[in-house]
């Protein structure tokens with residue numbers, strides 16, 4: 001019996017798919033590379049942007065042919081899209097061949113739904129309106145033998161006016177420290193070389209259960225013996241704590257790398273987004289980070305074309321990018337999400353959004369090129385090799401502590417190793433290097 005999982009969206013979804021893979025493995029299924037070969041096909045959807053939703057819908061539609069030929073195959077659809085509004089009902093009507101539909105709150109019951117469908121032939125559509133605490137007893141099959149994700153907090157309380165996440169992932173639920181500690185320890189003892197702590201807002205860790213704060217959790221985890229790296233994402237600037245900078249600076253195992261989404265450089269837009277900080281507050285944090293950890297790799301998320309964004313607001317965003325000089329950025333066009341306040345506001349024309357995103361990407365590309373030349377070219381970095389280049393044969397890649405990817409000529413034996421690599425060539429976003437003795 002074989003399974004194939006298609007995942008859309010962020011690391012949270014990738015990790016949810018690892019849990020679905022864990023449950024399928026417990027039931028005796030093995031992973032395969034295509035929907036055609038699989039007995040169970042799972043589509044884990046995302047609805048953060050319209051494009052992610054359209055891609056998932058078109059993928060589901062493409063499975064009809066397979067189901068027509070092989071009705072015994074089981075198709076399951078889950079994730080943020082099925083959790084939102086009446087999407088599960090709509091999907092079930094539009095694609096009657098789907099066997100199982102479930103949401104983000106009841107993912108841990110997938111095994112029961114699959115058995116119900118397999119043994120009793122019942123179609124299952126089950127979405128839970130409410131979350132059930134922080135679920136801890138789900139098996140995980142990690143997709144990678146070097147780096148593993150560990151959830152520390154689920155959900156979000158922030159309700160940024162453009163974001164659907166609090167509606168589909170529920171309120172913040174922190175996992176108990178003991179559960180996180182033992183999972184991380186087991187991974188490190190199992191020879192994983194990197195653990196990425198996940199949460200929509202890791203800085204809120206512990207607020208709902210009292211006791212330990214995120215910086216204390218990170219500090220304790222970094223005391224586990226062994227050679228490994230700890231990373232975390234995502235941080236919210238309004239909750240960013242000076243203690244965290246100290247923990248990152250003082251612990252070798254915690255990477256000098258921070259993903260700190262700002263979204264906009266305009267105070268007017270930040271207010272409308274309900275982000276609860278100003279551009280000046282954000283820049284103050286950046287200043288502190290660079291003061292205490294000069295080589296820190298800072299990355300961010302930006303959204304252009306938020307309702308009401310003027311040329312002046314957009315200019316403020318460009319100015320902020322120039323000031324911070326990010327190691328890299330994820331840049332998006334605002335996407336209207338039904339059910340969020342901003343979806344009801346007057347929208348920026350598509351043409352304007354397109355011009356702005358092109359300008360922002362080109363500015364960041366220019367900065368990345370300059371940083372590559374000034375900071376990386378000719379210098380040697382320790383990287384953790386986590387896999388092969390996805391297109392070029394013989395090329396392998398790994399990340400520096402700051403999170404920059406370096407490609408080099410290597411072999412399978414390098415995967416999972418810490419290597420010193422000298423950067424010999426830099427393209428706009430990619431770096432290439434040679435292994436040093």
Ligand code: SF4
Pocket residue numbers: 156157158159160163164165166200201236
């Ligand atoms: S912090 Fe804002 S953008 Fe991030 S998940 Fe929560 S609501 Fe969405």
